[in-house]
Amino acid sequence: MFDRLRNILAEFRHRQILRFWSGGREDARNMPLSELRNLRRKANQIRRVVDTINHVAVSRLTLPVIGSNAIRKPPRTEWAYRPQAWAGPVYPSGLAAVTSKQKIGDEVTIFHDCTQSELAFRQVRNTHEEDFSPFGLRMDVFNFDGSFLSLAIEMPPESLQGLKRSHLLRLDMIVESERAQEMFARLNIRHGPNTEQIVRELDIGARSFWVEFDLYYTQFNEERGDSMWVDLIFEGPSMNQVTIRDVTMIRRPRASI
Known part of the structure; x- marks a missing residue:
C-alpha cells in the first residue's frame, strides 16, 4: 500500500513539473x-x-551488459582490468574543442599541444556481438596543428601489487579508424624517483590486436612500485575519426628461460 501511494505521488509531481515547463x-x-x-x-x-x-539509462538498456566485466584472458592470467571509460559511463561523456589535460572520468587524460583545438571526443555504446566492453571512446580530429596527441590511461593501485620483473603485461585493444592511423603504446611504471618506459607500435590493420610488455629487460624496482599508466600516442591524427572500442590490461608470469 505504501509503495502504491508513493508511486501515485511521484506521478502527480511529474505531471506538475511537466505542466510547469510546458507553460514556461x-x-x-x-x-x-x-x-x-x-x-x-x-x-x-x-x-x-x-x-x-x-x-x-541508454547504457544499461543496451548490450553488452554493463558490469559483466568480461575480459579475454590467456592462460596463467593473474590480474586483468578494463579502465572505467570502457567499462561504464563517465563524465564528461563528450566534449568539443578539447584542451590539453582534459580528464575523461577518473583514469583517462587527453594531452596535446595544439594552438587551436579542433579535437572532439565522446563516449559511445558498443553494440557489436564481438564486443565485450559496454562502451567505446570516439575521437574526431579535424585540423591538427600540434606535434603530439595522446591518451594517458591510469592503472589502479592493485596493478602494482605483487608486480615483478618476471611478469608480462599484455595490452588488448579493439580499434576502428576511418583511415590508416599510426599508433604507439607506451607503458610507464614509476618506482621511486625513476620511471621505466616500454614502447610498442600498434598494428591497427586488424580491428582487434594486442601487444606485450616484458618487464624482465627493465630496471624496475619491485619494492618501490608507485604508479602505472599507458600512453596511447597518435601519429598524424589530422582529419580522422578513431573509435577505441575496448582496452584491457592483463598480467601473467613470463616463461622461465
Whole structure:
C-alpha cells in the first residue's frame, strides 16, 4: 500500500513539473529578459540532470551488459582490468574543442599541444556481438596543428601489487579508424624517483590486436612500485575519426628461460 501511494505521488509531481515547463516554453517568447535568464538557468540545471539519467539509462538498456566485466584472458592470467571509460559511463561523456589535460572520468587524460583545438571526443555504446566492453571512446580530429596527441590511461593501485620483473603485461585493444592511423603504446611504471618506459607500435590493420610488455629487460624496482599508466600516442591524427572500442590490461608470469 505504501509503495502504491508513493508511486501515485511521484506521478502527480511529474505531471506538475511537466505542466510547469510546458507553460514556461510558451511564456518564454514574451516574458521580460530578467525572468527569461532565470528560467534558462533553471532549465540548464534540469537538462544536465536529465542528460545524465538518459545517458545511464541508454547504457544499461543496451548490450553488452554493463558490469559483466568480461575480459579475454590467456592462460596463467593473474590480474586483468578494463579502465572505467570502457567499462561504464563517465563524465564528461563528450566534449568539443578539447584542451590539453582534459580528464575523461577518473583514469583517462587527453594531452596535446595544439594552438587551436579542433579535437572532439565522446563516449559511445558498443553494440557489436564481438564486443565485450559496454562502451567505446570516439575521437574526431579535424585540423591538427600540434606535434603530439595522446591518451594517458591510469592503472589502479592493485596493478602494482605483487608486480615483478618476471611478469608480462599484455595490452588488448579493439580499434576502428576511418583511415590508416599510426599508433604507439607506451607503458610507464614509476618506482621511486625513476620511471621505466616500454614502447610498442600498434598494428591497427586488424580491428582487434594486442601487444606485450616484458618487464624482465627493465630496471624496475619491485619494492618501490608507485604508479602505472599507458600512453596511447597518435601519429598524424589530422582529419580522422578513431573509435577505441575496448582496452584491457592483463598480467601473467613470463616463461622461465
